[in-house]
Amino acid sequence: MPEHSAPSNGLNKVFNFICSWALPLGYSMLLCGMLVLPSQSTYTKFYYALICFPTLIAILIKPKVTVSFLKDPLLIIFITYLALTILSLIWSQPATDSDSLLKRPIYVLMLFFCCAFVFHTYPNRIKQSYTLACIIVLIYTIVSLAQFIIDYKPGLRMIGSGALSNPLLSSHIYGFFATFFIASFTAQRKLAYINIASFLVMFCAIIATGSRTPLLALFLVATWLTIATPNKRSIALISLIIVSAIAFLFLAPLPPLERGFSYRPEIWSLTIEKILQNPFFGYGYNTPLSVDPGIGVEFREPHNFELGVLYELGLVGFIIWLTMHLYALWRSWKFKTDPSFIVASSLLIFGIGAGLTEGGGIFSRPKEHWFLIWIPLALIFGLDSLTRAKAVLNTTMLNLDSKSYNTLTEDGRIIEADGLGPKVIQLKDKSFFKIFRRKSIISSSSIIPYAKRFAANSEQLNKLGIIAPEILAIYKLYNGSTAVQYNPLPGETLRKKLHESKSETEKALLTQQFGCFLAELHKKGIYFRSLHLGNVLLLPSGKFGLIDLADMKISGRPLSRSMRIRNLKHMQRYAEDKSWLFETHLDSLISGYSKISPIHIVKSLNLNIKNQCEHS
Structure with a gap:
């Protein structure tokens, strides 16, 4: 601790x-x-x-x-x-x-x-x-x-x-x-x-x-x-x-x-x-x-x-x-x-x-x-x-017994919860405490806990120049769950920013900037399975940052064309994101993506997205 x-x-x-x-x-x-x-x-x-x-x-x-x-x-x-x-x-x-x-x-x-x-x-x-x-x-x-x-x-x-x-x-x-x-x-x-x-x-x-x-x-x-x-x-x-x-x-x-x-x-x-x-x-x-x-x-x-x-x-x-x-x-x-x-x-x-x-x-x-x-x-x-x-700390999990857990979370504010209890708590020092529960007895999380994945991914992202939360500690809780304590990033989600945008021109500009950021992720070998507009923050500096990092794979080379297509398919699972990114402002997304991506990959992605939209 x-x-x-x-x-x-x-x-x-x-x-x-x-x-x-x-x-x-x-x-x-x-x-x-x-x-x-x-x-x-x-x-x-x-x-x-x-x-x-x-x-x-x-x-x-x-x-x-x-x-x-x-x-x-x-x-x-x-x-x-x-x-x-x-x-x-x-x-x-x-x-x-x-x-x-x-x-x-x-x-x-x-x-x-x-x-x-x-x-x-x-x-x-x-x-x-x-x-x-x-x-x-x-x-x-x-x-x-x-x-x-x-x-x-x-x-x-x-x-x-x-x-x-x-x-x-x-x-x-x-x-x-x-x-x-x-x-x-x-x-x-x-x-x-x-x-x-x-x-x-x-x-x-x-x-x-x-x-x-x-x-x-x-x-x-x-x-x-x-x-x-x-x-x-x-x-x-x-x-x-x-x-x-x-x-x-x-x-x-x-x-x-x-x-x-x-x-x-x-x-x-x-x-x-x-x-x-x-x-x-x-x-x-x-x-x-x-x-x-x-x-x-x-x-x-x-x-x-x-x-x-x-x-x-x-x-x-x-x-x-x-x-x-x-x-x-x-x-x-x-x-x-x-x-x-x-x-x-x-x-x-x-x-x-x-x-x-x-x-x-x-x-x-x-x-x-x-x-x-x-x-x-x-x-x-x-x-x-x-x-x-x-x-x-990212490689060392600290044991947190019931008493220590209660002391740590005392007077904390629950940010997110489900039927089993709190999932994200804001502690007294304004840091966040995110809890990961095991979903089944046989799970990959028993080998590499989600809290450790979250922390390791955050460290790797920062090394690659992608802004991610600052990790303070990772824990193994008394009830078998794991948790990560981190300082949250400032800013608002891109989804909220697009909601608040007053003009289509402003939305198109944000989408173009996000397209460039997405291309940067793919170029650096970052395959973020949970990528959607609610997990991308627009920071006060004008840069983008990522949150909710547990489900991610980072390789040492740019993603292949098929991996990029698969990543974009993940984003189309959310109706609102799909409407903004892949229908209304697709040209802006592709324009931003093309700034740092090979032209043959850009053409392939553009064609694939249009084909999916036609068949959906």
């Missing part, structure tokens, strides 16, 4: 409180605290109190769960980097006390565990943390912009409120949230206007700081989004970024080119010279750097995260660092149909871009640099570990 539905005892109540309230609140404060809290030291203390301490308690309560996190490759790579960093103290000449330096990587590790614990117990809490933080950050940013406009004098650069103390560092946080809003806008249609408006606020804040690097980083984000989610919104986005960058040339507090390159090339060149003197293992963790680009001022950072890694840990450390980022991006690409992965990977891309001209020391106490490195990586780790846990 998921952690939040386990039988409660004292420790479980503490653990549930930590994961449902303490850590999400701490995470929100991590995101917005730099603008809200009065100083850097206060911000750090809040991190210790609301994330480090609760996470440590959670680790002590659930050591087995913690050990399971250690199997995730991303965390393994991070711990390898952490271990090399600590080991490098042997040959380093740190500017800070070693005891203090040893704590800093642990602070980052706690953030990784924090994200994993919350995602595994209350996945929606992280989204709620971001929502709360975004609202707070927007309010403070609007106030700061208003004050900046009132007090503006030529050459003035906005810093912002709270613990923010430097325009460039402030731009990292504004850029982080600008990225969050544009990635959310691109990945899903929901709240599109709010996301765009919020992005524009953050972009104005970036302009007010006079910083240029965030523009490059945002352009990289827009490019990533265009590649990962090619749609009209992503294309519009990259156009918006280009136009905004041009506007920046005219609206920035200081003309961008007037400041030159701020001695970055000279600093990088001098840093590379030092790196080449000790290329393989570097100078060690926190070894001071001092370079003078010829202006009589010594710079203590290379102003480039990658050069910072090379300086401290050499090529060995850099390879681990690079592997960590590439692996995180690869996992995000693999699950790019999940908006959460798109948003998280976009934040990482922004961090990579912004880090090209900023930073040096990798491990530090919580500050602005965390928004470029550790917050995105920890977010991707949390998502990835949850994805892996679901894959394990």
Whole structure:
């Protein structure tokens, strides 16, 4: 059973409180605290109190769960980097006390565990943390912009409120949230206007700081989004970024080119010279750097995260660092149909871009640099570990006795029932609990239970880029039935959408889009026996998703012509569906289907459908 539905005892109540309230609140404060809290030291203390301490308690309560996190490759790579960093103290000449330096990587590790614990117990809490933080950050940013406009004098650069103390560092946080809003806008249609408006606020804040690097980083984000989610919104986005960058040339507090390159090339060149003197293992963790680009001022950072890694840990450390980022991006690409992965990977891309001209020391106490490195990586780790846990759950059935069943379904709302009792229940956490009863003593469900088929099909569909419900757990019930718990998809059935359509033109367009979706299913080898318009959802993003997935076969190659014909025959069992799809709007269905299907198959299907309609 998921952690939040386990039988409660004292420790479980503490653990549930930590994961449902303490850590999400701490995470929100991590995101917005730099603008809200009065100083850097206060911000750090809040991190210790609301994330480090609760996470440590959670680790002590659930050591087995913690050990399971250690199997995730991303965390393994991070711990390898952490271990090399600590080991490098042997040959380093740190500017800070070693005891203090040893704590800093642990602070980052706690953030990784924090994200994993919350995602595994209350996945929606992280989204709620971001929502709360975004609202707070927007309010403070609007106030700061208003004050900046009132007090503006030529050459003035906005810093912002709270613990923010430097325009460039402030731009990292504004850029982080600008990225969050544009990635959310691109990945899903929901709240599109709010996301765009919020992005524009953050972009104005970036302009007010006079910083240029965030523009490059945002352009990289827009490019990533265009590649990962090619749609009209992503294309519009990259156009918006280009136009905004041009506007920046005219609206920035200081003309961008007037400041030159701020001695970055000279600093990088001098840093590379030092790196080449000790290329393989570097100078060690926190070894001071001092370079003078010829202006009589010594710079203590290379102003480039990658050069910072090379300086401290050499090529060995850099390879681990690079592997960590590439692996995180690869996992995000693999699950790019999940908006959460798109948003998280976009934040990482922004961090990579912004880090090209900023930073040096990798491990530090919580500050602005965390928004470029550790917050995105920890977010991707949390998502990835949850994805892996679901894959394990899909093959492991959990026993649910009568008492546990009653506890789980208590105060639930019955969505669907038959003469034998509930079939689908909406639980208190808004997830769905679908029950499968054995129809006969001798049944294939005794070998592969329907709940397990449902979960396995959902996982395979998501891997193939077809949106399906998020599986939380599968169960074997005390009475011999099986059940699957999942998060329902948003949206409405295509049947309902067609009912509500006010014009035949709108119905024809929906039918054409469905025809294209149907062709995609067949091309990917998906034979959905229960396919009808009540099992196809039109999502807020405009894409289609599938529900009721137990009766499905997924092969590794496109369906044959005969299988496609048989699948269409299944859909003709429903009179209303048949009337819409195969009679009134057949041309639209075939038009959509032909967009990604071989012409000879399209002609054969069209002829077969017309012959069936004539004989029916």
